[in-house]
Amino acid sequence: MRLGQKIAALHKKNHLFQEALAEKMNVSRQAVSQWESEQSIPDIEKIVALSELFGVTTDYLLKSGSPSFELNHKDNNLTEELPILSDQQEQGYLTAAQKSASLRALAxxxxxxxxxxxxxxxxxxxxxxxxxxxxxxxxxxxxxxxxxxxxxxxxxxxxxxxxxxxxxxxxxxxxxxxxxxxxxxxxxxxxxxxxxxxxx
Known part of the structure; x- marks a missing residue:
């Protein structure tokens, strides 16, 4: 399957009309229609957004063939719940890891x-x-x-x-x-x- 065919198949599978998909992607219905008929190709940001919306990988959308795996929408929600670390916390972790590595090497x-x-x-x-x-x-x-x-x-x-x-x-x-x-x-x-x- 080509990219346009996959977009059409996925929005039908997810019970989305072209208008609803266009609204979620912040584009016109004509743009979605052009993607499906392969008159134009969505930019990389839209491809990432499509993969998240349909729960598939970007590889699946861009490569021909069937998906290697599909993402579970429940799993997508978990990533939103993960805490965002500050630069200070990241630096603290890296410093501790580096110190630990030198002690392990000595041991x-x-x-x-x-x-x-x-x-x-x-x-x-x-x-x-x-x-x-x-x-x-x-x-x-x-x-x-x-x-x-x-x-x-x-x-x-x-x-x-x-x-x-x-x-x-x-x-x-x-x-x-x-x-x-x-x-x-x-x-x-x-x-x-x-x-x-x-x-x-």
Whole structure:
């Protein structure tokens, strides 16, 4: 179907005479008649107004073929009820989104880098603790290796649990640096305790 045929079919389907359609479009009846007979083409504003009036897309009016979908007039009323945001509200939202994006990027970066940092710090600790060229696990190291997997698994579960329950992904990344610092403190305490026991 061509544009003129679609306009004619739609106004008949919606029980509108040419006069009523012309009145709604703020044009003369002759203009509507010329659109239908394809002697003239409505301008873009009229095409948009026709699509809203008949509840079809502008694509349907302008392209040949059947509509990909039809708009529901009830849905059109919903758009009228949506609040209009001020420039200040829009700017506030964009600022908050930008700030949130930078925090998320930092969190993801820390999550990705944390295993590498952990491996590096463990390797550095081993190298500093070497009394000779052979690496021997001390009692402290054995204890830490035994519970390290469980410790980091609990940290992951805490992070995911808190993040999903509160949906506060912007702040939940702080669990990782806290867990890393805590791990170092626990390792040092166990090391000191083990040295005291060994000294006795």
């Amino acid at each position: 993801i970066s820390l999550i990705i880098r944390s295993p590498a940092i952990l491996c590096f710090s463990t390797a550095l600790a081993i190298m500093l603790d070497l009394g000779n060229l052979t690496i021997q696990l001390t009692g402290c190291r054995k204890i830490m290796n035994k519970y390290a997997t469980l410790y980091w698994l609990i940290a992951v579960l805490l992070y995911l649990g808190y993040s999903f329950i509160t949906n506060d992904w912007e702040r939940s990344w702080i669990i990782w640096p806290i867990a890393g610092i805590l791990y170092g403190i626990i390792e040092k305490i166990i090391s000191l305790c083990h040295n005291d026991i060994a000294a006795e």
